[in-house]
Amino acid sequence: MARLFQLLLTAGILVVFATAVPKTCSKRCYPGNDCFPSLTEIAMFQQLIDGYVVLPSNNTYKDVTYMHNKLFTRFPAIVVMVLSTDDIKQSMLFARKYNLHVVVKSSGHDYIGRSSWSGSIQINLGYMRKMKVMLSSSRSVDGELTVESGANWQEIYQEVDKYNRVVVGGSSQTVSPSGYTLGGGHSILSRMLGLAVDQVLEMTVITVNGSIIKCTNHTSYINNPDGSFSVTSDTSLFWALRGGGGGTFGIVASFTFKLHKVKRQYVKVTMTYPLSINGNSSVGQEVMQFYSNFVKGMPNEWGGYSFLSNAQHVTKTNDSVIGTLGFLYCHYGGWNDSSRKYMDLWNDFHPEWRLEYSVRNISTFWEGFGSVMTDSPWSRVYVTGSFIQEAGLDTSLKDFIVETMTRPINDTNPMYACVGTHLGGRVTDFSDTPVHPGFRHARLCLGCVVAIPDITREDFYIQKGKELSQRLISYGNGTYVNEAAEYMSNWQQNYWGPHYSRLLSIKREVDPDNILTCHHCVGSEL
Ligand SMILES: Cc1cc2nc3c(=O)[nH]c(=O)nc-3n(C[C@H](O)[C@H](O)[C@H](O)COP(=O)(O)OP(=O)(O)OC[C@H]3O[C@@H](n4cnc5c(N)ncnc54)[C@H](O)[C@@H]3O)c2cc1C
Incomplete structure (x- = not known):
């Protein structure tokens, strides 16, 4: 009954809210349309489920509707915090009865805001965690x-x-x-x-x-x-x-x-190299060339990420660095001489340039990664990405990366950051899934962001993101649906290729x- 009362109290707010909702999909029913369920009808639906209906006026609305990428904050009209499969079923039947636009959210991390939509009913699984x-x-x-x-x-x-x-x-x-x-x-x-x-x-x-x-x-x-x-x-x-x-x-x-x-032993390696030192970007060319060869020869037991950014640093020796390539590698599997020798390749590569280097034995995956993973803060970014194949590593991609990542951040040049997830190895062994063939055969899944620090210049940053997107897509074969640009022509082919x-x-x-x-x-x- 308390919930019913709470819902009825929101009536005024929902009416005001209705006027702000874009009627983007005329086939569906949105707040402000006569077909939209009344608060009494919403309250009756609440009685059918164990979970909670959250409306824009409720205190928890802000918490349950946040999106990790602030560029895509949207405002569902009804959020259902479901607790069971039966709650989900009832929510679906309710949505169908009123012809509502349904979106689904688990964590809200989708980079282009797919799990939210203004005026929709959001079925939110955030409380289902058993x-x-x-x-x-x-x-x-x-x-x-x-x-x-x-x-x-x-x-x-x-x-x-x-x-x-x-x-x-x-x-x-x-x-x-x-x-x-x-x-x-x-x-x-x-x-x-x-x-x-x-x-x-x-x-x-x-x-x-x-x-x-x-x-x-x-x-x-x-x-x-x-x-x-x-x-x-x-x-x-x-x-x-x-x-x-x-x-x-x-x-x-x-x-x-x-x-x-869990394997008996893991090894965790982190290191960072500069892409330009005191304006000299030939350092970056050499680092990227070495990196490309390293990626191509990687044994299956090694996996991990590389990180690119055009952030600026001053080293302990007072050198000015613009742009870095960093790594986090994990060795999963029986440790032997060849595993060590492979990582020694980096050990011997221009140690005088290195900004940071550590190799650590760890006993469990949880100790080395799970427990120390850091979450990126909520952000406002334009995301884009591409599946880079082995052949792509030999193209002018390397030059493009060095050129982009050694441009200082200023009013005309935004901050760029990329994560390259190392693929290959056993990823190619599986089939019978609809992921893009370029995903199965990629060496790197390169996902990049353009940071948007100033909302008043959002269009400028988005334009930079689109330009980056076009270039990256041209170097790869397909794009990861989960790390893709919002503006993309031919997205069906880019995400799924022949499976669409x-x-x-x-x-x-x-x-x-x-x-x-x-x-x-x-x-x-x-
Ligand atoms: C900080 C960060 C790190 C990341 N790291 C990785 C990584 O290591 N590897 C990787 O592959 N990707 C990674 N990603 C990308 C990630 O895979 C996507 O953001 C993904 O969309 C997150 O799924 P979610 O369910 O958590 O997010 P949500 O935003 O809740 O949902 C994403 C999409 O899935 C749908 N959806 C959610 N739940 C359900 C459900 N139960 N049933 C049906 N559809 C549902 C939503 O409608 C939406 O379309 C990362 C993203 C971020 C922001």
Whole structure:
């Protein structure tokens, strides 16, 4: 009753809010339209679920609707903090009844704001975070983990570490397994174990008609909305969800992933090189050439990230540095002479230039990475990226990087930062997922941002982001759906290449009215 009262109190605010909502999709019902549910109807819906309806006037609205990238802050009209698959089903049925625009959010980390939309109903899984490890599994020798979609990677790494296990997951504490996995999911462990989509054994999905489906790679078990139960060997939804992107085929309530035993020893290496010293960028040319060769020859046991930025430093010897290339590498697997020799290549490469270098033995993945991962602060950035293939490393990309990263930050030149996730290794061993072939065969997934420090000059920074985007895409083969630019022509081909037509036909099958829709998601052009 208290909740009902609270909801009724918001009436005035919702009416005011309605006038501010863009009527972007006339097929759907938005606040201000006669078809939009009244507060009494919303309150009746609240009675059907265990979770919470949050409206713009509620104190928690700000917390549950934040987006990691402030460039895409949006204002859903109704947020449903679901607690169970049944809550998700009821929310979906409610949304369908009123023809609402539905978006799905787990953590809000999507770089281009796909998990929010002004005037929509947002089904928010942020409170669904339970997880369970099963060490004995007929599907995975080292066991399996079932985790609800709202958990984050830090919680997950910590839990599986208790069982001496690792799971292929993301680099940020607060990213959830949902959108991350649905888009492909790369990891510091991918070169040894594959992408996140290669680890999925099962998903529980709620489709727009209210069916609750347990999908595996051989069977789908369906609880139909009328209470009946059916089984089918059609695995197309399972296929589409492993790389076809979040927020469009259905709402995944939980994932079951393969677990992997912790290896006896990890080695963690970090180092940073300058790209120009006192205005001399030939240093950068040499560093990038060495780096390209290093990337091409990387043994599978090594994985990690490289970091580029055009930040300025003054060294201990008073040299002025513009632009750096840094690394964080992890060795996962039996440590031997060849593993060490490989890293020694860097040891011997211009130690006098190096700004920082450390090599450390660590006993568990959790100790070395999970527990020390830092989360980037909420930010306002224009993101773009590209899958760089081996051949791409031999192009003028190196010159472009040195040229871009050695330009000082000033009024006409923004701050750039990139993370290159090392791919290859076992990523190429798996198939039968809809991720872009360029993802499977890439050497680097290069994701870059242009920082937007001044909102009054947002257009300028966005323009710089678009220019960067065009160049990066021209050097690669495809773009990671989870680290992509908001403005992109031909996004269907860039994200999924030859798989797009099959993805679209599955979308038409599971969501013929396009109830679930987000920016540059499968079917959003319909
Ligand atoms: C700091 C940071 C670090 C990152 N590190 C990595 C990394 O190491 N590797 C990597 O591959 N990517 C990484 N990413 C990119 C990340 O994969 C994407 O931001 C991804 O979209 C996050 O998914 P989410 O569910 O946490 O975010 P959300 O914004 O909640 O959702 C993202 C998308 O998935 C949909 N979605 C969310 N939950 C569900 C669900 N339960 N069912 C169906 N659809 C859903 C949303 O509608 C939206 O379209 C990083 C991003 C950030 C900001």
